[in-house]
Amino acid sequence: MSHTIWITLLTIAxxxxxxxxxxxxxMARKLERENTQEGIANMPSWLTILGPTxxxxxxxxxxxxxHPSxxxxxxxxxxxxxxxxxxRRTRSMGWPIFSGVAVFGVVVVLLG
Amino acid sequence: MSSITQPLSMTPWKQGIKDAIPLLGGYIPVAISFGLISVQSGFSVLETILISTFIYAGASQFLFVAMVASGAPLWLVIIMTLLINARHVVYGPNLAPYLTKDARWGPLMHGLTDQIFAIAHTRLPQMPSETRISWYTGAATLAWLSWIGGSALGAIAGDELMQRWPLINDVLPFALPALFFVLIVPRCNNLQWTVTIAGAAACAMLLKVFGFPNIAIPAAALCGALAFYALKYTGKQGAHS
Structure with a gap:
């Protein structure tokens, strides 16, 4: 890799x-200036909506x-x-993801 | 996305690693693909590993190796790769209210990818504030190392791996939609949020299907936010009439 590509890589990094x-x-400084315990209440509302969206x-x-099919x-x-x-049954993270991947894999293998 | 804090059942570091394990299903196959493409584009194994270590942003890295290999002007490579990452500007501010004052958060922001943001945004409010930095460090470190390791594996043996175990590439990436689904579905606890979330997801999916993967996330998130405000406004109008 040439010097210019290294510089490009570092610039992007x-x-x-x-x-x-x-x-x-x-945002951390803004919240600190406003010196509040309830930081989330002082955030712009559009920002709190953009997170979940x-x-x-x-x-x-x-x-x-x-590979769409x-x-x-x-x-x-x-x-x-x-x-x-x-x-819905477990309200956890691990089991729903594991089950979803397993069923997805079974369908792909059986029908693929 | 409950804000009720609960004590962790294990050390925060271990809990962070445990919570980030589903990410590996999405990270490792994509990282292997990146490693393979990077070597095929003329980069060495070491260069591939360094790209993944320092840039650490999937879409940008694919674009970087493709543009450099095609001989594109380097100023354009810089602009395009940074533009793709521009969506990250909303992640830090969204997490800031949950982060304690600690200088270590600065370097830890290197690990704030899409997926780590999604997990942290859901999990940090649920845990005691003093455990959050250790939890985040565990989750982000696992994700970062899996990305670097997957890239190295792809660069060294990606071709053979994909031929021998094609299911790695076909099945494991489903862990990512399953993870995002589990993170976002608790938010759908009223009509306004359900329509907002469904609208943003549908919009993103359509944009990707129709060939706009790089703008899909920010554009769909904006559409979702507009839907949220539209519903809020029409709700207020309905209440007044």
Whole structure:
């Protein structure tokens, strides 16, 4: 890798780190200035809404199978249903995810 | 996303690692693919590992190796890769109210990926404040090391792995939608949030299906937020009339 590509790599690495760090520092200082125990109440409301909608959007993009076909879309649907059913029963993280992946895998193997 | 704090059943470090284990199903296959593509694009194994260690952002890394390999101007490579990561600007501020004052949070922000944000945003409010930094360190470290390890594995033996165990690539990535689903479904406890979440998820899925994967997350999140405010406004109007 040439020197210029190394510099490009480091610039991207530092830029990505700053994109993650600086907005956190800004909000941490804002909350500290306002000196409140209930930090979440002092956050802009649009920001508290964007957090869950970002996670919902990640969920939406991750639903699209790597190799889309009728089988993989069907397996995705069945896997999400299984995840939901086990989550309703356990209200935990591990078992619903494990069950969803297992059922998704079984459908892909049987129908694929 | 309950704000009721509960004591952890194990040390915070171990709990963080345990909570992040589902991420491995999504991280490792993608990291192996990245390692494989990076080597095929002309980068060495060591360079591939360093890219994953320092940039640590999936879509950006794929774009970086593809653009460099195609001979794109390096200033354009920098702009495009940073633009893809711009969505990360909302993660830190969303977590800030739950983070105690501690200088170690600065370097730990390197590990604030999409998936770590999603877990932390749900789990941090549920645990005592003094345990949060250890929990986050455990979860973020596991995710980071699995990404670096997966990239190395892909660079060294990715081709053979994919041929011998194609199911790694076909089945394990479903852990990611299952994880995001478990993290977001508790939020759907009223009509306003249910429509907002479903709208954002559907919008993101459609954008990705129709070939806009890089803008899908921020654009769909904005659509979801607009739906939230639209429902809030129409609810108020209905109450007044």
């Amino acid at each position: 530092i830029g990505t780190y700053l994109i993650r760090l600086l907005p956190y520092l800004w 970002m996670i919902a959007a990640m969920f939406g993009t991750s639903l699209v199978p790597g 009728v089988t993989t879309w069907f397996a995705t649907f069945v896997g999400v249903m299984m995840t939901y059913l086990v989550w």
